Amino acid sequence: MLLGSGPVAAEQSWYLMSRHGECSPITPAMRHKMPDFPDVQSAQALVQALRDRKMDVRSAPLPGAPDGHLTVRVPSLGWTLVVARADRCSTFVPGPR
Numbered sequence: 001m002l003l004g005s006g007p008v009a010a011e012q013s014w015y016l017m018s019r020h021g022e023c024s025p026i027t028p029a030m031r032h033k034m035p036d037f038p039d040v041q042s043a044q045a046l047v048q049a050l051r052d053r054k055m056d057v058r059s060a061p062l063p064g065a066p067d068g069h070l071t072v073r074v075p076s077l078g079w080t081l082v083v084a085r086a087d088r089c090s091t092f093v094p095g096p097r
Helices: 026-033 043-052
Strands: 014-017 022-025 058-061 070-074 079-085
Touching (some): 022 026
Antiparallel strands (some): 014 079
16 A cells, blocks of 8 residues: 655654555555545544544554554455554655655
């Protein structure tokens, strides 16, 4: 789900994380899939925004991570998202354009 490469400024405190630890800001990454997705700034706001779209969303704490980090699943779309704070990211990539 993450596109692009290279460092970007850590402007948000929460990111979508790829399996290799690369992180992208939540809102631009989600708008790549859903152009009208609202601006979200946290893991819980992401879950709520998906639920507001009447999606079956399943979230659980990310094992071994501090409070608030989540694994978010949307079975109907085949999505498994990891939402983490910047300190858990290995690198940052810009959101999709």
